[in-house]
Amino acid sequence: MTRVAVFGNGSWGTAFAMVLADAGCEVSLWGRNAARAEVVNATRSNPDYLPGVRLPDGITATADAAEAAAGVDFAVLCIPSQTLRENLSGWKDLLPADSVLVSLMKGVELGTAKRMSEVIAEVAKVPEERVAVLSGPNLSKEIAARHPAAAVVACRDEEAAVRFQAACHTPYFRPYTTTDVVGVELGGAVKNVIALAVGITNGMGMGDNTKASLITRGLAETTRLGLAMGADAHTFAGLAGMGDLVATCSSPLSRNNTFGTNLGRGMTLQEAVAATKQTAEGVKSCESVLDLARRHGVEMPITETVVSIVHEGKPPLVAVKELMSRSAKPER
Numbered sequence: 001m002t003r004v005a006v007f008g009n010g011s012w013g014t015a016f017a018m019v020l021a022d023a024g025c026e027v028s029l030w031g032r033n034a035a036r037a038e039v040v041n042a043t044r045s046n047p048d049y050l051p052g053v054r055l056p057d058g059i060t061a062t063a064d065a066a067e068a069a070a071g072v073d074f075a076v077l078c079i080p081s082q083t084l085r086e087n088l089s090g091w092k093d094l095l096p097a098d099s100v101l102v103s104l105m106k107g108v109e110l111g112t113a114k115r116m117s118e119v120i121a122e123v124a125k126v127p128e129e130r131v132a133v134l135s136g137p138n139l140s141k142e143i144a145a146r147h148p149a150a151a152v153v154a155c156r157d158e159e160a161a162v163r164f165q166a167a168c169h170t171p172y173f174r175p176y177t178t179t180d181v182v183g184v185e186l187g188g189a190v191k192n193v194i195a196l197a198v199g200i201t202n203g204m205g206m207g208d209n210t211k212a213s214l215i216t217r218g219l220a221e222t223t224r225l226g227l228a229m230g231a232d233a234h235t236f237a238g239l240a241g242m243g244d245l246v247a248t249c250s251s252p253l254s255r256n257n258t259f260g261t262n263l264g265r266g267m268t269l270q271e272a273v274a275a276t277k278q279t280a281e282g283v284k285s286c287e288s289v290l291d292l293a294r295r296h297g298v299e300m301p302i303t304e305t306v307v308s309i310v311h312e313g314k315p316p317l318v319a320v321k322e323l324m325s326r327s328a329k330p331e332r
């Protein structure tokens with residue numbers, strides 16, 4: 001039987017542990033809080049993150065990383081991106097030498113501008129063939145309700161991607177494979193920034209034309225960055241690109257979208273942070289995505305606008321006017 005450890009028992013870590021268990025894996029679900037792990041085992045639920053959802057019997061929760069990691073084929077990492085480096089340095093020596101490390105995270109590291117798979121390879125000192133990424137339109141509550149959805153597993157080693165695809169394939173969760181790790185990770189990280197932008201305009205009372213324009217031009221700037229970094233343009237038309245943008249920018253379940261809506265309605269950054277119980281990766285990653293864009297000489301006007309509103313205190317109305325008054329150009 002395939003053994004998998006999921007590190008991170010928040011909303012996505014728990015929902016994805018359900019997918020793995022439904023696919024027939026033996027799953028250990030690690031969380032830093034021992035009391036929560038006990039509650040999960042005793043009640044077969046995670047009331048803090050997925051209230052009302054019954055967890056399959058194939059999941060065992062633990063706060064002991066060594067216990068979680070013992071003998072696993074795959075170590076799935078699902079904690080806030082900015083905490084990965086520190087956490088993984090404590091886990092790396094516990095993982096079996098032939099295990100594959102899989103990132104479910106959708107962020108870019110502040111300061112280094114590294115993608116999560118790069119942080120994993122660097123910290124765990126593993127070759128990129130042992131690092132995979134899963135991304136796509138996967139709002140955790142809908143996955144936990146077993147509504148049909150698809151995703152992409154990306155790994156430089158296609159055979160490892162196929163093995164993980166089999167490990168998480170269920171009647172309601174359909175994973176595809178690709179070797180375009182860069183494209184899949186950028187799709188996931190940048191869509192959070194675009195969802196903030198959509199949320200902001202939504203909170204300001206703007207409608208669906210604005211949303212569709214931001215999604216489309218957001219995809220254009222994501223693709224520009226991706227091409228500069230060696231990604232495949234097709235990836236951005238796929239599940240990790242357009243697919244995730246549509247889901248996240250349309251759904252009130254999205255934390256990034258909701259965070260933006262709160263800002264657009266007039267909350268300060270501090271008020272919006274206080275109103276957000278879960279991880280909204282775009283709030284920090286908008287700065288690291290902009291950093292990446294500058295390192296690669298790529299223009300990303302929507303990302304720049306989001307940074308100016310979220311971190312530089314620019315009033316949303318002023319920022320939108322500036323974005324719209326940029327010089328006219330051909331569509332590309």
Ligand SMILES: NC(=O)C1=CN([C@@H]2O[C@H](COP(=O)(O)OP(=O)(O)OC[C@H]3O[C@@H](n4cnc5c(N)ncnc54)[C@H](O)[C@@H]3O)[C@@H](O)[C@H]2O)C=CC1
Binds near residue numbers: 008031078083087106
């Ligand atoms: N929730 C969703 O629908 C989806 C989330 N993701 C991505 O998954 C990643 C995790 O997100 P969620 O599970 O939704 O977040 P969450 O906020 O629901 O849960 C985060 C988990 O990380 C833990 N955590 C927080 N700080 C920590 C630290 N310093 N050290 C160790 N653990 C810590 C929390 O206790 C919690 O268990 C993010 O990168 C997110 O973008 C990807 C797809 C879907």
Ligand SMILES: O=C(CO)COP(=O)(O)O
Binds near residue numbers: 136138192247255279
């Ligand atoms: O990544 C997601 C859906 O694919 C979840 O989006 P949020 O992090 O904005 O909730």
